[in-house]
Amino acid sequence: MSYETIEFKIERGVALVTLNRPKQLNAINQRMVDELMAVQQRVEDDDGINALVLAGSGRSFCAGYDLKEADQGERKGGVLETRALLERDMDMTMGFWNCSKPTLSAVHGHCLAGGCELALACDMTIASTDARFGEPELRFGAGIVCMILPWVTGPKQAKELIFTGNDKISAERALSMGLINRVVPEGEALTATIEMAQQIAVMDEHAMVLSKKAINRAYEIMGMREAMQAALDLDVVITSLDTPDRQAFRDISKREGLKAALAWRDARFDNE
Numbered sequence: 001m002s003y004e005t006i007e008f009k010i011e012r013g014v015a016l017v018t019l020n021r022p023k024q025l026n027a028i029n030q031r032m033v034d035e036l037m038a039v040q041q042r043v044e045d046d047d048g049i050n051a052l053v054l055a056g057s058g059r060s061f062c063a064g065y066d067l068k069e070a071d072q073g074e075r076k077g078g079v080l081e082t083r084a085l086l087e088r089d090m091d092m093t094m095g096f097w098n099c100s101k102p103t104l105s106a107v108h109g110h111c112l113a114g115g116c117e118l119a120l121a122c123d124m125t126i127a128s129t130d131a132r133f134g135e136p137e138l139r140f141g142a143g144i145v146c147m148i149l150p151w152v153t154g155p156k157q158a159k160e161l162i163f164t165g166n167d168k169i170s171a172e173r174a175l176s177m178g179l180i181n182r183v184v185p186e187g188e189a190l191t192a193t194i195e196m197a198q199q200i201a202v203m204d205e206h207a208m209v210l211s212k213k214a215i216n217r218a219y220e221i222m223g224m225r226e227a228m229q230a231a232l233d234l235d236v237v238i239t240s241l242d243t244p245d246r247q248a249f250r251d252i253s254k255r256e257g258l259k260a261a262l263a264w265r266d267a268r269f270d271n272e
Helices: 030-045 067-076 079-098 114-121 149-153 155-164 171-177 189-201 205-221 224-241 244-256 258-267
Strands: 006-011 014-019 051-056 103-107 110-112 124-128 132-134 182-184
Touching: 006 030, 014 030, 014 189, 030 079, 051 114, 051 189, 079 103, 079 114, 079 224, 103 114, 103 189, 110 114, 114 132, 114 149, 124 171, 124 189, 132 171, 149 155, 171 182, 182 189, 205 224, 244 258
Parallel strands: 014 051, 051 103, 103 124, 110 132, 124 182
Antiparallel strands: 006 014
16 A cells, blocks of 8 residues: 555564655645554554554654644634544544554654644654654644643643743653653664564563553543543634634735744744
């Protein structure tokens, strides 16, 4: 099977899934959502795969959702259509959490917004020193599609990341916040992650699957799924409100281009 926005290969029991829109910093569009969901099922169905590594091509892991496509999609329909679109986005991200087999993310460069949530949904994350993390959605009036962050870092750290919209969190800071497992030198994230995945892949597969299920169930018993669904409902409200910041960001983007809109967004935070 061929893919347009990702690359896929299997080596020594490990599936390597590479986001492959390097010119767009691997921004997620709906084609990528479809292909990632398809590859998640492919990994589940293949008994020869015992672990999955998610990586990004080019300069970054993933800069988040494709803002041009996301804005067009949200404005095409009403609230129900918006909710269906956002729920599918969340289902794709949580597919890495829900996968019965261990999932690992190898992060370099930008790891922002929806891209940050992708990394968080994986069981383990290794980042290189050039990685930068953040959840900048509130800076342009958007909400968080997949509210997994508080379940990974705890409420204090999650609120700081989301409320400030800081998108320059270093790999070392991300490690101290509990966002990632390990920091490696620049250029070594993928190699280190594949090595860890290959160690995992030779473990007893039945014990591994059940151990992951046990850990995930603990969070689900605490209400993780219900809380994330409630957060999605609130994100639908945020999106439907079409806030002044969101309108301004869209207008500048339409008039002057996305780079100008991002510059307008960041100019208000000149104390960073």
